[in-house]
Amino acid sequence: MSAIRYEHIKTCKQTGARLGIVHTPHGSFETPAFMPVGTMATVKTMSPEDLMELNAGIILSNTYHLWLRPGHDIIKEAGGLHKFMNWDKPILTDSGGFQVFSLSKFRDIKEEGVHFKNHINGDKLFLSPEKAMEIQNALGSDIMMAFDECPPYPAEEKYMRDSVERTSRWAERCIAAHERPSDQGLFGIVQGGEYEALRKQSAKDLVSLDFPGYAVGGLSVGEPKDVMNRVLEFTTPWLPADKPRYLMGVGSPDSLIDGAIRGIDMFDCVLPTRIARNGTLMTSEGRLVVKNAKYARDFGPLDPNCECHVCKNYSRAYIRHLIKCEETFGIRLTTYHNLHFLINLMGQVRQAIKEDRLGDFREEFFEQYGFNQPNAKNF
Amino acid sequence: MSAIRYEHIKTCKQTGARLGIVHTPHGSFETPAFMPVGTMATVKTMSPEDLMELNAGIILSNTYHLWLRPGHDIIKEAGGLHKFMNWDKPILTDSGGFQVFSLSKFRDIKEEGVHFKNHINGDKLFLSPEKAMEIQNALGSDIMMAFDECPPYPAEEKYMRDSVERTSRWAERCIAAHERPSDQGLFGIVQGGEYEALRKQSAKDLVSLDFPGYAVGGLSVGEPKDVMNRVLEFTTPWLPADKPRYLMGVGSPDSLIDGAIRGIDMFDCVLPTRIARNGTLMTSEGRLVVKNAKYARDFGPLDPNCECHVCKNYSRAYIRHLIKCEETFGIRLTTYHNLHFLINLMGQVRQAIKEDRLGDFREEFFEQYGFNQPNAKNF
Ligand SMILES: [Zn+2]
Numbered sequence: 001m002s003a004i005r006y007e008h009i010k011t012c013k014q015t016g017a018r019l020g021i022v023h024t025p026h027g028s029f030e031t032p033a034f035m036p037v038g039t040m041a042t043v044k045t046m047s048p049e050d051l052m053e054l055n056a057g058i059i060l061s062n063t064y065h066l067w068l069r070p071g072h073d074i075i076k077e078a079g080g081l082h083k084f085m086n087w088d089k090p091i092l093t094d095s096g097g098f099q100v101f102s103l104s105k106f107r108d109i110k111e112e113g114v115h116f117k118n119h120i121n122g123d124k125l126f127l128s129p130e131k132a133m134e135i136q137n138a139l140g141s142d143i144m145m146a147f148d149e150c151p152p153y154p155a156e157e158k159y160m161r162d163s164v165e166r167t168s169r170w171a172e173r174c175i176a177a178h179e180r181p182s183d184q185g186l187f188g189i190v191q192g193g194e195y196e197a198l199r200k201q202s203a204k205d206l207v208s209l210d211f212p213g214y215a216v217g218g219l220s221v222g223e224p225k226d227v228m229n230r231v232l233e234f235t236t237p238w239l240p241a242d243k244p245r246y247l248m249g250v251g252s253p254d255s256l257i258d259g260a261i262r263g264i265d266m267f268d269c270v271l272p273t274r275i276a277r278n279g280t281l282m283t284s285e286g287r288l289v290v291k292n293a294k295y296a297r298d299f300g301p302l303d304p305n306c307e308c309h310v311c312k313n314y315s316r317a318y319i320r321h322l323i324k325c326e327e328t329f330g331i332r333l334t335t336y337h338n339l340h341f342l343i344n345l346m347g348q349v350r351q352a353i354k355e356d357r358l359g360d361f362r363e364e365f366f367e368q369y370g371f372n373q374p375n376a377k378n379f
Numbered sequence: 380m381s382a383i384r385y386e387h388i389k390t391c392k393q394t395g396a397r398l399g400i401v402h403t404p405h406g407s408f409e410t411p412a413f414m415p416v417g418t419m420a421t422v423k424t425m426s427p428e429d430l431m432e433l434n435a436g437i438i439l440s441n442t443y444h445l446w447l448r449p450g451h452d453i454i455k456e457a458g459g460l461h462k463f464m465n466w467d468k469p470i471l472t473d474s475g476g477f478q479v480f481s482l483s484k485f486r487d488i489k490e491e492g493v494h495f496k497n498h499i500n501g502d503k504l505f506l507s508p509e510k511a512m513e514i515q516n517a518l519g520s521d522i523m524m525a526f527d528e529c530p531p532y533p534a535e536e537k538y539m540r541d542s543v544e545r546t547s548r549w550a551e552r553c554i555a556a557h558e559r560p561s562d563q564g565l566f567g568i569v570q571g572g573e574y575e576a577l578r579k580q581s582a583k584d585l586v587s588l589d590f591p592g593y594a595v596g597g598l599s600v601g602e603p604k605d606v607m608n609r610v611l612e613f614t615t616p617w618l619p620a621d622k623p624r625y626l627m628g629v630g631s632p633d634s635l636i637d638g639a640i641r642g643i644d645m646f647d648c649v650l651p652t653r654i655a656r657n658g659t660l661m662t663s664e665g666r667l668v669v670k671n672a673k674y675a676r677d678f679g680p681l682d683p684n685c686e687c688h689v690c691k692n693y694s695r696a697y698i699r700h701l702i703k704c705e706e707t708f709g710i711r712l713t714t715y716h717n718l719h720f721l722i723n724l725m726g727q728v729r730q731a732i733k734e735d736r737l738g739d740f741r742e743e744f745f746e747q748y749g750f751n752q753p754n755a756k757n758f
């Protein structure tokens with residue numbers, strides 16, 4: 001039996017968005033869900049207790065980074081990633097494929113895998129489907145990702161076709177190399193760029209391998225938002241309704257809503273935590289840069305409509321002061337609020353699906369956030 | 380009536396150490412007590428909830444730093460430092476005198492005050508008794524410190540005598556300038572370096588001004604430990620038994636115990652938080668540098684004898700990993716443990732005073748910590 005099971009609750013009559021529950025060996029989480037990213041086995045500045053308080057149902061961690069530091073062997077010896085980082089709820093790990101693409105300047109993609117250089121010290125490294133499985137098996141994540149090739153955007157159709165076909169072959173090798181299928185569910189990753197035929201081919205290839213879940217990869221890599229939406233529209237129909245669907249690397253509020261409307265169940269992104277470190281907030285009234293001088297004497301909360309612990313107890317003036325002084329507690333507060341914002345947003349999305357009104361919710365949210373204004377500032 | 384009241388509970392028959400309670404407008408704390416330092420209106424990486432959980436009875440914040448950033452006017456407008464930083468328990472602020480001495484290379488000490496340069500941008504600044512009171516009145520701390528001159532160590536007797544006399548004159552001006560004596564208790568600071576006659580003179584001058592509490596300043600500035608102990612021995616007898624006594628800038632475990640034995644009630648130091656940021660821990664078995672390679676696969680707690688949240692949930696291997704990767708959550712964990720260590724140590728000291736066995740406790744603690752070894756590593 002697969003380690004991962006998707007329970008479909010209902011479909012929004014207004015939009016087709018899916019309400020569901022993903023069951024894992026470390027408990028279940030409701031979908032659509034946003035997954036905070038804990039690259040180095042920690043969601044930057046947050047404790048596991050903070051994440052529990054934030055009601056994070058699942059977090060993501062990065063195979064490539066943990067392979068380099070501290071090394072997957074150490075995490076295995078610790079009893080796995082859950083024990084190592086003191087987080088007993090679900091964890092998803094990526095495959096390292098994206099980091100090979102995004103962090104390494106020198107990479108040589110061969111059929112056997114990718115030769116590239118360590119982004120920290122320049123050492124030669126090699127990642128392959130088998131190695132990515134070995135590492136993730138050692139980490140013991142609930143959801144593992146297949147090792148894929150992440151092509152650049154834009155890419156020629158010929159390049160993309162070769163890449164999709166290789167990713168399918170690698171997917172088969174991942175399944176063969178995966179040693180703990182009853183403890184860890186392996187998801188396939190649909191690639192194909194903006195090419196409808198290639199997305200279809202990739203989806204069909206992977207679905208024939210019967211993964212317990214599927215990701216849509218190669219998006220949020222610089223393409224316009226309408227391209228992302230269009231790709232989702234012609235990709236998700238090829239994915240089975242009884243398996244969870246994960247849109248990789250997406251975390252702006254508008255894209256989470258638009259992704260859910262196109263049948264996506266899971267999202268992850270460093271966006272809320274990364275912008276928090278620079279003093280930038282997601283609020284119900286739009287983007288707020290709390291470092292700005294105009295907040296020096298603003299004793300109101302980051303977001304007047306937010307119920308989070310930070311907004312109930314701390315002012316913009318205080319948080320601005322901390323961030324100006326490079327006090328990490330300031331980043332802890334902005335990170336907490338931003339994660340609360342997205343996790344709470346997904347709760348609202350789920351509620352709207354329940355009520356068959358996600359389209360209406362989208363309109364209301366976009367209006368209040370300011371996305372409908374021509375010069376709306378996104379992230 | 381004074382804002383600060385010292386309630387003496389008992390004196391240790393074995394050592395003369397004092398057990399007491401200091402009552403402030405924001406509640407009471409038991410003494411001897413260690414006060415965590417929150418320079419910029421935050422104890423680095425800690426939330427107020429963390430500090431509550433750690434059972435911190437009082438924290439310290441720095442007048443000089445808050446004057447520069449965000450400015451005492453902003454904190455006053457926020458409703459005072461307690462509201463600004465979301466801490467409803469006692470706060471002590473220093474006077475800025477020590478920062479003038481330690482942070483500024485160019486300073487010109489005159490009778491009216493000290494001209495010096497901003498350590499951040501080099502701007503010309505001026506601090507005086509009146510200015511130090513104005514800032515601290517704006518901050519609204521429960522315990523304020525008089526503006527004193529902090530002479531270097533070592534200093535000639537002539538220099539020290541002039542300095543002590545000036546500090547006494549400044550103390551009078553502080554009292555005259557203090558505008559909120561019923562909300563905030565102002566402590567005098569005894570100076571005099573290692574000169575017994577000058578310490579006595581300074582203490583007598585200040586005691587005649589009837590402060591609600593007294594600090595011993597000018598120690599922990601580079602002098603040998605036996606000099607500090609000797610100075611305390613000939614200084615504290617001149618201080619009134621019914622007022623709290625605060626030894627400034629002291630935070631190593633041995634010095635806390637030895638200070639309590641010499642009649643000190645309050646201590647503060649950046650030591651536990653500063654060394655935590657470098658991955659150095661205080662443990663019941665001595666100093667531990669968790670960054671060291673030998674802890675890479677050590678899945679035990681920082682301190683096997685510690686009951687803190689960190690030691691119950693995280694391993695040396697995990698914390699080492701975080702600190703090696705410059706993850707601030709690692710520093711949050713080491714800071715938490717070090718503060719727990721000192722706050723818990725003071726609880727043990729109070730218990731030993733209750734039982735008239737602080738001398739025995741000192742011996743046991745020093746033995747286990749390794750202070751009795753010839754090459755004992757302190758901080
Ligand atoms: Zn909030």
Ligand SMILES: [Zn+2]
Binds near residue numbers: 690716719
């Ligand atoms: Zn501990």
